[in-house]
Amino acid sequence: MEIKHNSQIITPSEANLFGLMPDGTAIYAYELSNKNGMFLKVITFGATITELKMPLKNGELVDVVLGFDNLESYMQSFHLVSPPYMGATVGRFAGRIHNSTFCLNRQKFILNKNNNENALHGGIIGFSQRVWTVKNVHSGDNPAITLSYTSPAGEENYPGELAVELKYTLSEENELKIEYSAKTSEDTVVNLTHHSYFNLDGHSSNVADQELIINANRMLETSAENIPTGRFLQIENTAFDFLTAKKCPSVIDNTFVLDRKEEFAASLFNKKNNLKMTVYTDQPGVHIYVGGNCFNAIKGKENAHYHPLSGICFETQNYPDAPNNRHFPSAILKKDSVYAHNTTYKFQSI
Template identity: 70%
Template sequence: MTNYIMKLFGLTTTEEVIESFDLSNKNGMKLTVINYGATVVSLKMPLKTGEVIDVVLGFDNLEAYLKSFQLKSPPYFGATVGRFAGRINNSLFNLNGKAFLLNKNNNNHSLHGGIENFSQKIWTVENWTEGKNPSITLSCLSPKGEENYPGELAVKLTYTISEESELIIEYQASSSEDTIVNLTHHSYFNLDGHKSDILEQELIVNSKRTLETTNENIPTGKFLNIAGSSFDFSSPKKCPSEIDTTFVLDNKEEFAASLFNKNNMLKMTVYTDQPGVHIYVGGNCFNEVKGKENCDYHPLSGICFEAQNFPDAPNHEHFPSSILRKEELYHHKTIYKFQSF
């Protein structure tokens, strides 16, 4: 049995071909990725009951993905985010004594890599493997000076689905000169499918601190202890109706967060080697673009677990460094593990 299928997904406005790639494992887990934005279109999980649930938000066609980036708040459904995930304050950072002013696409700030971001690029499929743990590797080249970032940045991204029902995402990047980089994955998860909200699903975050932010969601540089507060998810709580917060991960050997749906007894656990996980509830399409299954996605349709470095890290010396030196290799691994009870 082959566990890799390639199909035409659509054509861009400039007639470039976008393809979809299906990977499946022996358990019936099925991942669909497109080379537009190296985007996860669907992730289907079989339940103990025999039912299959698509646990990520997305669209049925390329036109909807293209249109979604014209919304007043693009959702970045399932996309690969870069060069820099999150916001950079005033679109400005200093590196090696030189100031770099990036393009502004979020008020006065640069968000998720700016205007020419990785989420809207056409990626190249480098390799795929079949067998027990099928995978696909895609690559992307960001020219020197794109969005005013220094260096030509070469990125490789591998999606793997394991026999243990894990979606494993690994990133590698290298640059022709010193630069900054912060990559993440932007799927919105809903363990109940597309037609419900996430408010009854239970969230745990393995964190004691969050980043304090301004009213424009820019880190101040301070950390907030969250024990006993509304941001304390050390024990299971129902998903909040609003959250857009970076949680500090102090122990990379442990899980970062988990989501559990009592309705169908499906659980997802997030593991990462990154210093933070940014949790965001949203997915609003403002009734302008239809989601999968002809759904109207709204602000409570899904929840993101963006494993990454801290937003605005280049502007805070005490944050983990986001600098990628010319001779170094950026590496980042995140796992979304599923269990059906």
């Protein structure tokens, strides 16, 4: 089989072959580590994080994200009854778009359907299944990797050619920083997010006893199909009130409104190893989802069995279905404007 290389310069010290796409395109894995021993592994398929290892005070390393050992499993996971989007970059639009349609500049766009009648996480083949190009790898202090993907106009029926850049940085303060930027050739809609399933007790454990805080007083009301109704719900003294720490719920799939932009969005704490993760973002919402289930069809890393309580996602983003709700923050990216999104996952071994 002929191996098709991307345009990036590959050096043995930076990249390892992770697998081949069906057409022979090579998928590479890149590894970064900071001076504290924090370790990140990223593959060019979906700009996906496959490993994130955190040093504990006792010197041990714990892998805090779910993932797979090989490319075949990542590809196969998108054919599960409920694809997990394991560690992937989600786009062109994270969350659901109702009836797979929206209007922009008096023109109606009909997107590909992949969630009943709705478009979810970018469509049938979103950014999570595309091959990204590595533009730069920086080692030394605050190591970083920058990846890019250019989505052609009309891909999944979205308007405009969208050029996206994504930078992962490991700070010396044990932060995973994610910076997105995008430009479009014509007006379009954009909503990018990261879809790692976090588990501070290790990827083969469960999150049931980990303590969750969500710094929000409101969340989006949704229909039975999980489509926003346009209404906001006050959540004080309800089951969705996580202003004070509670154990991770067994079922949650909701978007929380972040009114306090200068403060943290959410946090997770594992009392077994005293590891804490705090989420910061400049986005208007965070979608919280507990899951990771692979339905006994695919094994996770190190032969792990992933189940409905394997991990928790903190999808920092604009609101789902924002293009169809005028009172939601605008998801429109104008031609010659720049989309920018910054999210940080800060880890502390207490």
